[in-house]
Amino acid sequence: MAPPSHCYISNGAPQNGVVVPVETGTLPPQDSHLLDPDEFRRQGHQVIDFIADYYARMGEYPVHPSVNPGFLRRELPADAPSRPERDAFDAALRDVRDLILPGLTHWQSPRHFAHFPASSSTVGALGEALTAGINVVPFTWAASPAATELEMVVVDWLGKALHLPESLMFCGGGGGTLLGTTCEAILCALVAARDRKLADIGSRRIGDLVVYCSDQTHFAFRKAAHIAGIHRDNCREIATCRDDMFALSPAELHAAMQADVDAGLAPLFLCATVGTTQTTAVDPIRELSAVAAAHGAWVHVDAAYAGSALVCPEFRHVIDGVEAVDSFSTNAHKWLLANNDCCALWVMRPSLLAAALRTEQEYILKDAAAEGHDVVDYKDWSVTLTRRFRALKVWLVLRCYGVEGLRAHVRAHMSMAASFESMVRADARFEVTATRQFALVCFRLRSPEKLGGEETANELNRRLLEEVNATGSGPYMSSAMVGGIYMLRCAVGSTLTEERHVREAWKVLQDQAASLLRKMEIDN
């Protein structure tokens, strides 16, 4: 790693051993300079070239850096500079290149197969840049009318593109919004559901409310429930099994809800998942919604990852019955080319959301034009008041790639994942551990009988993942632990990933597996 170029001034103290006399610092910029169009142009073109160069060299970086905790903190001064150094922006960009980029995990690398993708596109990235440049705060309709209206248009566009029912869209009496993350989306839906239920059963009975999910549901749900004041004992994580492809069982849900009712508790909320984080399991929405409806519980569908796949009609079946749900969310930043962050939330009854999250104060400017109209003030649809103009990015992505473009994008990854799966299946040393539903392949190395078979399988695969991820030039993957089985996850979804990267990843896996098995046999 290159030495830091920080020789700027910080309270006159020596930085990294270099004492810099105060007078070499440039004067602080005049205020008028801070948003100067020509300065913006000069620096902006540098930034664009910087990012383009980064994309061009993406394949050369190890996906994950080989660094230890503290590696960067130790390199940087303890204080911000009093005055900027000479050519501070140029120097800072050099530091981003030489100090920061080498310490990042490169989520855009074509060899990033870990977690779920954080899919980027040129249009998504530039949509964010535009939003930052325009820098409006559309917390009410009046605070930036076009931003609110574009968001209303875009959530309907996106909802239709994903084949959601009109009841969840503005055009059908529902509506949507663009938040940051799934946890926020679930929290908002949950608070709306909670308030409705407490209005019904008595506002002092928060301790009696019970929420439901499966043991595969993302922790974001338990976190949201905890934040919303649901008692930790009142979160039912219903066990799933491999025979059911790790889907939540409606019969088990019914039993759990009935037991709670019998105990004097109040079923509040079901978080069903389409495409779980560990294995992309799909909960049966229609049947689960019927059970929840019988107990007066709100149904939210978390399709954080797999929601993007709904852009392809061939996947519509995974949300069969979605007409009955109260809310639905998906992360457009995961697999739909809208850079981080962007979670779309749709609700069937926006008035319940607003009733729970509304704020009113005099300093909120009312617009005379909005009087008498039922305008949407998005501050009443989310945790936050301040918000970003995320709609611009999503609108640009839909405009510039079209629904067909998004389909092609998703299908390309599905096809690569299918290839990877075939390669796993063709090698008898490995097995596919969960039925592939989207572009995630869960698999593991079988442990040979002489090495201890099942008892050592988990340890073997842990070591395999460590070895593979340590190659630097190879793929970067993550793992899941489901039903006691440790498995590797290959999530195809980086925009830059091509068929060859998938083949190369498999080759590295095979080589590391062979080497690991050899080593263990010798050790044995």
Next chain:
Amino acid sequence: MAPPSHCYISNGAPQNGVVVPVETGTLPPQDSHLLDPDEFRRQGHQVIDFIADYYARMGEYPVHPSVNPGFLRRELPADAPSRPERDAFDAALRDVRDLILPGLTHWQSPRHFAHFPASSSTVGALGEALTAGINVVPFTWAASPAATELEMVVVDWLGKALHLPESLMFCGGGGGTLLGTTCEAILCALVAARDRKLADIGSRRIGDLVVYCSDQTHFAFRKAAHIAGIHRDNCREIATCRDDMFALSPAELHAAMQADVDAGLAPLFLCATVGTTQTTAVDPIRELSAVAAAHGAWVHVDAAYAGSALVCPEFRHVIDGVEAVDSFSTNAHKWLLANNDCCALWVMRPSLLAAALRTEQEYILKDAAAEGHDVVDYKDWSVTLTRRFRALKVWLVLRCYGVEGLRAHVRAHMSMAASFESMVRADARFEVTATRQFALVCFRLRSPEKLGGEETANELNRRLLEEVNATGSGPYMSSAMVGGIYMLRCAVGSTLTEERHVREAWKVLQDQAASLLRKMEIDN
């Protein structure tokens, strides 16, 4: 407003009366094209020029558009295009210019004096662009080590620049994080406080917890408390008065807490404000903290707006006693040149935050290098798991402007606000309605006796604000209602605002006031 240029294809349906045959649509882009460096360069340079042109023409836009609800929704097609039109990106940028910009409220206008500023800088905007381009998801240390470490460095830099005590920084055993908004920051602190208190008094007593603020505290606090499950009856809004400059009274707080204790309730949390939204009132932190400590309540300081002023040592006194508080937050996107969004939260005991918000699941990759180290996983410090690399922007702003640059920025606005205040005071028809503490001036037009004096003053000022905001070429301001008095707010803080804009704004106010008074006298 120019007609929309949307003649792209959407399910073959006519758009705006123009039927476009399917074959004229361009083919969806190949996946490899979606993050192509050359394409990014081409589109990126366009976007930079677009934003620079916007800044150059900023003064020409009316700050607030004259539009009616539905104006944009009616102009746009009901569906996203199936395939992109030819030169879709260029066409979309034209639509941003011709359709969207004219419908926005221009927060960067030098004549935007409403709400609080959303201060932009070239470096802040480009920091966001860089973050979007790099597009990493630093939810754990391992998920992008340099991003986590830079955030740890930057919150300490910022805390020191703002003269916060080391007990709130990593270097002093505390620590900070960069979130989106104040409401999130308060919610996180509140959940940490709630869990600590419930561990103490019994986990089933959430209904007994009471939170405290003043009648001037931003609604974000009540919203956060409501989300966290605090009963609406258990939020004490303590009345303030003009004689105390609308500050929260420690004696009143003590009385309220004691009454709750006597009633068997448990004081949980005080949200003190430094720089309230309506009049920038400053709550006395030292005295309030002593009262809260005596009752075991957590103290959070919300300095959303005025926190930025702490970069100037002459304002340090407004947080006297801050060493005793549990948490502190400020919005760097309001007045510190870090574009929307960026709220810095510091806490004295990070372990309490993590205990309340931690998540653990197998798919979260552990890094071998992090084993045995006490690394910060920022997902455990916030509502969300997915998060943006906001530290990059703040680091760039501090590097490129320096602490002195930020001071000059704040002081320039202070000085302009002082000028505005002097002009108000010099005109006997007007009065300053709240002591100016930072760069916000609260004022009103006095109602002449013959028009009804006090009884009509509020109505008169409402009309004045409407008239001023309707001029289009004039300033855009907002209002407050405090102690029954309706006042106008002139918040100086847009980066592009210069002394002349403040003088021009005052001239428009005087002219509109004269005209309004004339009109009312005639009507009388």
